Amino acid sequence: MVDLVNDINRFGGVTLRADICKILNIEYPIFQGGMAWVSTYHLAAAVSNAGGLGIIAAGNADGEYLRNQIKNIKQLTDRSFGVNVMLMSPFVEEVMRVIIDERVPVITTGAGNPGKYIKALKEAGIKIFPVVPSVPLAKRLEQEGVDGVIAEGTESGGHIGELTTMSLVPQVVDAVNIPVIAAGGIGDGRGMLAAFALGADGVQLGTRFVCSKECIVHENYKHAIINAKDRDAVASGRRTGHPIRCLRNKLTRQFEKLEETGGTNEEMEELGKGGLRKAVVDGDVENGSVMSGQIAGLIKDIKYCEKIVQDLIHEYNSNLVNIKKF
Numbered sequence: 001m002v003d004l005v006n007d008i009n010r011f012g013g014v015t016l017r018a019d020i021c022k023i024l025n026i027e028y029p030i031f032q033g034g035m036a037w038v039s040t041y042h043l044a045a046a047v048s049n050a051g052g053l054g055i056i057a058a059g060n061a062d063g064e065y066l067r068n069q070i071k072n073i074k075q076l077t078d079r080s081f082g083v084n085v086m087l088m089s090p091f092v093e094e095v096m097r098v099i100i101d102e103r104v105p106v107i108t109t110g111a112g113n114p115g116k117y118i119k120a121l122k123e124a125g126i127k128i129f130p131v132v133p134s135v136p137l138a139k140r141l142e143q144e145g146v147d148g149v150i151a152e153g154t155e156s157g158g159h160i161g162e163l164t165t166m167s168l169v170p171q172v173v174d175a176v177n178i179p180v181i182a183a184g185g186i187g188d189g190r191g192m193l194a195a196f197a198l199g200a201d202g203v204q205l206g207t208r209f210v211c212s213k214e215c216i217v218h219e220n221y222k223h224a225i226i227n228a229k230d231r232d233a234v235a236s237g238r239r240t241g242h243p244i245r246c247l248r249n250k251l252t253r254q255f256e257k258l259e260e261t262g263g264t265n266e267e268m269e270e271l272g273k274g275g276l277r278k279a280v281v282d283g284d285v286e287n288g289s290v291m292s293g294q295i296a297g298l299i300k301d302i303k304y305c306e307k308i309v310q311d312l313i314h315e316y317n318s319n320l321v322n323i324k325k326f
Contacts, residue, residue: 020179020201021285023129023147024106025080027051030192030309031129031150031181033206033285034108035158035291036060036085036278038217041069045076046305055082055108062145070102080105083131087112101122108150111159113137115144131183133161133168135175142176149176150204153184157245157293160184160235166198173199181215187295189315193323205312207293213304218283222302224249224290230297237268251275283289 020029030052032044034296036059044054054077066083073081083104085095088111090125096117099107106119107114114121121128133137138149150305151172153165161168165184173180183204195203197285209215211222224247236255237243242265246252251271258267272289279288303311 017310020148020181021180024053027055027229028309028310028313029181029202031082031108031183031202031204032209032305033156033183033226034058034082034204035111035210036086037276038060038210038215039084040216041073041076043215043305044075044081045049045210046212047209047309048073048077050306050309052305052309053080053082053106055084057085058089058095059085059092060089060091061095062091063098066095067098067102070098070104072232082106084110086110087114087115096120099126102314112139114146115141118145119189122174129179129181131174133163135168135171138172138176138180146178148181150181150183150199151200152204153182154177154214154235154243154245155185155204155294156183157233157291157296160243160245165195166274169195169198169200185293186294187293187298189312189317190317190319191295192312204307207295208299208308209305210292211299211302213302217280219233219280220283220285221290224285225296225299226301227290228292228296230294233292233294233296242268244289245291245293247285247292247296249288249290250286251289 013044018246028051031048032054034046034055034057036057039055039057041056044056058066083099085107087109097142106127111258114130128145129148130141131150132150141224151169153168154160154162155165169182179201181202181204187208188207192203211225228247233245234248234249235243235245236252275289278284279290
């Protein structure tokens with residue numbers, strides 16, 4: 001760990017983002033994505049212990065599930081961690097109560113606007129970082145008092161927007177005066193360096209952390225990512241307005257066929273129901289929803305989270321040195 005800090009100080013790299021680390025009480029400006037059925041306390045604790053911000057995904061689970069997750073992560077780490085809240089969850093109200101009761105340090109949000117909860121969260125001292133796919137939403141949330149935003153490009157896995165990370169991040173950075181975390185298509189130190197060059201204050205990685213030793217998803221899921229090629233992460237549902245990026249398999253081909261024949265939103269939802277659990281828990285990577293970002297083709301191994309974070313920093317610094325040669 002000392003070598004990492006020396007590298008950072010020597011090359012003046014990640015220290016440029018020291019403010020976000022101080023705000024969130026983390027060592028490195030690296031978020032782990034909050035992925036439903038994937039981001040459990042096991043993974044989140046490992047990322048936090050490695051110096052990043054580990055994040056538990058509340059998904060569509062109830063408050064009791066989340067409270068147990070929080071109690072478990074507190075047994076494994078004394079470092080800062082977060083919870084990702086899906087605002088469309090039927091349990092969002094009780095999930096927010098648990099987050100406030102347990103004084104979770106940070107929350108990230110998706111699928112909606114957290115505006116109605118901001119006052120109570122801030123009164124509890126909780127930092128709020130919503131995921132945004134556009135500049136207007138980022139500006140609106142800044143006005144409502146969030147602490148930062150996660151600008152997520154369409155390269156990411158799961159539910160996605162339209163703009164790429166390369167296009168979205170600098171526009172959001174220019175539009176707001178709060179920290180911006182870049183997400184989507186980032187899987188190594190080169191992507192991290194590129195995100196900082198675009199003006200981001202930190203990065204969020206999802207797919208890379210799926211392929212970690214501490215992540216408890218089915219091994220079939222991990223190996224599906226490792227075996228993926230550059231064009232295997234495809235988006236379904238763009239016609240309906242609710243696109244999702246997954247690895248190509250029997251399920252995605254069924255989605256494509258349904259879209260071609262003019263299937264309704266209801267038919268699409270029925271087809272995808274339970275698909276993520278099928279892949280993550282049961283290991284059915286043909287009929288399940290193997291959510292993954294386009295960066296999957298770059299990931300070729302399963303490592304401990306500490307090693308993933310160390311490699312990110314070393315790759316960042318070595319590439320920064322190469323760029324400085326010019």
